[in-house]
Amino acid sequence: MKRRDFLKNSLRAGAGVLAGAVVAPDDAEARPNLEPKEGAVGMLYDSTLCVGCKACVAMCKEVNGMPPVTISEIDAWDEARDLSGDTLNVIKIYKDGAGKTKDAEVNGFAFEKRSCMHCVDPGCVSVCPVTALTQHPITGIVSYNADACIGCRNCMVGCPYNVPQFQYDKTFGQINKCQMCNQKGVERIDNGMMTGCAEACPTGATLFGTRDALLAEAKRRMELKPGETYNYPRGDVSKPDSYHEKTVPAYKQHIWGEKEAGGTNVMHISSISFDKLGMPPLEERSAASVAEGVQHSLYNYLALPAVALAGLSFVVKRNADKAKDQKGERS
Amino acid sequence: MAEKEFDTGGFDFSEVEKRLGVTRRTFLTFCAGVAGSLGLSTNSAMAMAKAIAQPKKRPPVIWLHGQECTGPSESLLRSEQPSLEHLILDMISLDYHQTLDAGAGHKVEEIKKKSMEENKGKYLLVVEGAIPVADGGIYCKIAGETMVDLTKEAAEHAAAIVAFGSCAAWGGVQSAAPNPTGAKGTQAVLPGKPVVNIPGCPPNPANFLGTVLYFVTFGKLPPLDEQNRPKWAYGRLIHENCYRRPHFDAGRFATEFGDEGHKKGYCLYKLGCKGPETYNNCPSLEFNNVGGGVWPIGVGHPCFGCSEQGVGFNKPLFSLADVKTHTPPNAFPEIDDRSDASGASTGAVALASAAAGAVAGATLVTARKLNSSDDGSNSDDQNG
Numbered sequence: 001m002k003r004r005d006f007l008k009n010s011l012r013a014g015a016g017v018l019a020g021a022v023v024a025p026d027d028a029e030a031r032p033n034l035e036p037k038e039g040a041v042g043m044l045y046d047s048t049l050c051v052g053c054k055a056c057v058a059m060c061k062e063v064n065g066m067p068p069v070t071i072s073e074i075d076a077w078d079e080a081r082d083l084s085g086d087t088l089n090v091i092k093i094y095k096d097g098a099g100k101t102k103d104a105e106v107n108g109f110a111f112e113k114r115s116c117m118h119c120v121d122p123g124c125v126s127v128c129p130v131t132a133l134t135q136h137p138i139t140g141i142v143s144y145n146a147d148a149c150i151g152c153r154n155c156m157v158g159c160p161y162n163v164p165q166f167q168y169d170k171t172f173g174q175i176n177k178c179q180m181c182n183q184k185g186v187e188r189i190d191n192g193m194m195t196g197c198a199e200a201c202p203t204g205a206t207l208f209g210t211r212d213a214l215l216a217e218a219k220r221r222m223e224l225k226p227g228e229t230y231n232y233p234r235g236d237v238s239k240p241d242s243y244h245e246k247t248v249p250a251y252k253q254h255i256w257g258e259k260e261a262g263g264t265n266v267m268h269i270s271s272i273s274f275d276k277l278g279m280p281p282l283e284e285r286s287a288a289s290v291a292e293g294v295q296h297s298l299y300n301y302l303a304l305p306a307v308a309l310a311g312l313s314f315v316v317k318r319n320a321d322k323a324k325d326q327k328g329e330r331s
Numbered sequence: 332m333a334e335k336e337f338d339t340g341g342f343d344f345s346e347v348e349k350r351l352g353v354t355r356r357t358f359l360t361f362c363a364g365v366a367g368s369l370g371l372s373t374n375s376a377m378a379m380a381k382a383i384a385q386p387k388k389r390p391p392v393i394w395l396h397g398q399e400c401t402g403p404s405e406s407l408l409r410s411e412q413p414s415l416e417h418l419i420l421d422m423i424s425l426d427y428h429q430t431l432d433a434g435a436g437h438k439v440e441e442i443k444k445k446s447m448e449e450n451k452g453k454y455l456l457v458v459e460g461a462i463p464v465a466d467g468g469i470y471c472k473i474a475g476e477t478m479v480d481l482t483k484e485a486a487e488h489a490a491a492i493v494a495f496g497s498c499a500a501w502g503g504v505q506s507a508a509p510n511p512t513g514a515k516g517t518q519a520v521l522p523g524k525p526v527v528n529i530p531g532c533p534p535n536p537a538n539f540l541g542t543v544l545y546f547v548t549f550g551k552l553p554p555l556d557e558q559n560r561p562k563w564a565y566g567r568l569i570h571e572n573c574y575r576r577p578h579f580d581a582g583r584f585a586t587e588f589g590d591e592g593h594k595k596g597y598c599l600y601k602l603g604c605k606g607p608e609t610y611n612n613c614p615s616l617e618f619n620n621v622g623g624g625v626w627p628i629g630v631g632h633p634c635f636g637c638s639e640q641g642v643g644f645n646k647p648l649f650s651l652a653d654v655k656t657h658t659p660p661n662a663f664p665e666i667d668d669r670s671d672a673s674g675a676s677t678g679a680v681a682l683a684s685a686a687a688g689a690v691a692g693a694t695l696v697t698a699r700k701l702n703s704s705d706d707g708s709n710s711d712d713q714n715g
Binding site: 051052053054055056058059077079080081082090091092093094095102111112200202203241242244245246276277278 | 580581583601607649650653662666667668
C-alpha cells in the first residue's frame with residue numbers, strides 16, 4: 001500500500017467517524033443536573049466566622065495522615081499555599097488596600113476555605129474513565145479509589161474548583177482530595193463522627209451536618225439583620241457541641257453551593273462577593289450534565305467505536321484486496 | 332547577681348541605702364529589673380538608680396481618685412518587689428494621695444493646693460478612677476468639688492498626666508452601658524492634653540512603675556501607641572506571647588472547664604479568652620510578681636480583656652474574641668496562590684526515563700523486524 005493511499009483512506013475513515021458524531025447528538029438527549037442525595041452530608045463554611053486560626057488545616061493533616069508542606073528552609077510548620085497532593089484543606093486570605101477591616105471588600109480582608117466542595121453533580125466523577133472517583137449513593141460524598149486510578153488526571157481538568165491534586169513528587173503518585181474524613185481507614189462519618197475540620201473549628205465557621213440542615217441554617221443567617229446578635233452553633237448543626245453569641249455581619253445574599261453547577265454539599269457564605277474569593281463563574285447547569293449527554297451516547301454500548309472499527313476494517317480489507325489484484329496483474 | 336555587672340562609676344549609694352532601708356545590691360538589682368522589663372540597657376539601669384538616689388530630682392506627685400475601687404493603688408502596694416513601697420514613696424514625692432495620706436480633711440486639701448502652686452509645671456498628675464460628667468459631674472465629689480473640676484484644675488499645670496487603671500484610661504466598669512453617671516476616662520475630659528494610659532483592672536504595677544521611672548530618669552515619657560499606652564508594656568497582644576498559643580495554632584482547645592483539654596492546658600479561646608484582642612504584657616510579666624504562672628490564663632481562666640477598651644466589661648465573658656493577630660500581612664496564602672508543584676522526584680524521573688527508553692528500544696527492534704520481514708516477503712515473492 002502506498003503512503004499516499006494510506007493517508008487518503010485514513011482521512012476517509014476519520015471523516016466517517018466524524019459524520020457519526022455529528023449524527024449522534026440527535027439521540028444524545030442531554031440529561032438534567034443530578035439531584036442532591038436524600039441523606040447528603042456536607043459542611044457550611046461561614047467566612048465571617050473564620051478567625052484564620054488554621055486549626056482545621058492542622059486537624060485535616062492529622063486525621064488524614066499527611067505531611068506538612070514546607071516552602072522555607074525551616075521545617076517547623078505547615079506552609080501550604082494551596083491544595084496539593086499533601087494538602088486537602090487550606091485557609092486563604094482575601095485582602096484589599098490597607099486590609100484593616102475584617103469582612104470588608106474595600107480596605108478589608110476575609111478568609112476563605114479551599115477544600116473539596118463535594119458537588120451534587122461532580123465533574124471529576126463524570127470524567128473519570130475507570131470509576132476511580134465515585135459519589136456515595138446515600139451520603140453524596142465524592143471519594144477516590146487509588147487502586148482503580150490509572151493516573152490520567154482527567155479529574156483535575158474536570159473539576160471547576162481545582163480540587164483533585166496529583167502527587168507529582170512521588171514515584172507512584174496518586175490523586176488526593178478531601179473525602180469528608182470517610183475514606184477507608186478513617187471512616188469518621190460512618191462511625192457517627194463529624195469531619196475533622198468541623199470538629200476542630202473553634203468558632204463554628206466550618207459546620208458539619210446534612211445538606212438540608214446546613215442549607216436551612218445558611219438561609220436562616222441570610223434572613224438575619226446586620227448588627228443583631230445570633231447564637232452560632234459549633235460542630236454538628238443537628239447536635240451542636242456548644243453555641244457562641246456574635247454580632248451578625250452584613251452577609252452577601254448568596255449561598256455558594258445552593259445552585260452553582262447543580263449545587264454542592266459543601267456550601268460557603270460570606271460578606272465578600274464570591275468572585276473576589278476566587279470562586280469560578282458557574283452557571284446553574286453542571287458541566288457533567290452537558291458533557292455526559294454527548295460523551296456517554298457516543299460510547300453507549302460501545303456502538304460508535306464498533307461502527308468506526310467496522311468501517312476501518314472494511315477500508316483495510318478493500319485496500320488489501322485491491323493490492324492483491326494489482327500484484328496478480330503484475331505477475 | 333554579681334555587683335560587678337554594674338559599673339556604678341564610683342557613685343555613692345550609702346545615702347540611698349540608709350534612706351530606703353535596702354542594701355545597695357537589692358537596690359541596683361531592682362533598678363536593673365525595671366530597666367530590663369522596659370527593654371533598656373544596664374547603663375540606663377544605672378541612670379535610673381542615680382536618679383532615684385538623688386532625692387532632689389524626685390518629682391512631686393498629685394494623685395486623684397475618682398469612681399473606682401482603689402484597685403490600682405492596692406495592686407501597687409502589694410507589689411512584691413523588695414521594699415517597693417519605700418521606693419515608690421521615695422523616688423517620687425507623693426504630695427497628695429487620698430488613700431495613703433496620713434492626714435485628712437481640709438489640712439490635706441491645703442497641702443495639695445500648696446504643692447500644686449509651688450510646683451507649677453513640674454508635678455506629675457496621676458488619675459485613678461473614672462470621671463462622671465452627667466448632671467454636672469455631681470456623682471463624684473471630693474471636698475465639695477466635682478471630680479471633673481478637680482481633674483481639670485490639677486491637669487492645668489501638670490508636667491505629665493498618667494491615667495492609672497482602666498477606669499481612668501477609658502472609663503472602666505462604670506462606663507459600660509447604661510452608664511447612668513456618664514463615666515468617662517481622663518483623656519475624654521481633658522481634650523488636647525497628653526494623657527499616658529496604663530489600663531488594666533487592676534493594672535500591673537510594673538507597667539506604672541516602669542513608665543514613671545522612665546519619666547524620672549529621662550525627663551520625658553516613653554514611646555506611646557495610638558491609644559497613648561506605653562509601647563513597651565502594651566505593644567503586643569496577649570495572644571502573641573501566650574504560652575498556650577501553640578495549642579491555638581494546632582487547634583487544641585479546652586471546650587469546658589475541667590474537661591480533658593482544660594486539664595492538659597489547651598488554648599482557652601473557645602471558652603471566650605480575650606487574649607487575641609487585648610494588648611498587655613501579662614504573659615511575660617504575669618501579675619504582681621507572684622510568679623508561678625499566676626495570672627488569669629496561667630491559672631486556667633480565659634483572659635477577660637480588662638485593659639482593652641470595648642472588651643472588658645463590654646463583651647460577654649464567654650463570647651469569642653475577634654482575633655486581631657491575623658490582620659494582613661501574615662502567613663496566609665492569597666486567593667490566587669497556586670501551590671508550586673515541587674519538582675519531579677528522582678524516582679519518577681528514573682521511571683519515566685526507563686519507560687521512554689523501553690518504548691524507544693521496542694520501536695527500534697520492531698522497525699528492524701519489519702524491515703527484515705519485508706525483505707523476507709520480497710524474497711518469497713521472487714521465489715513465487
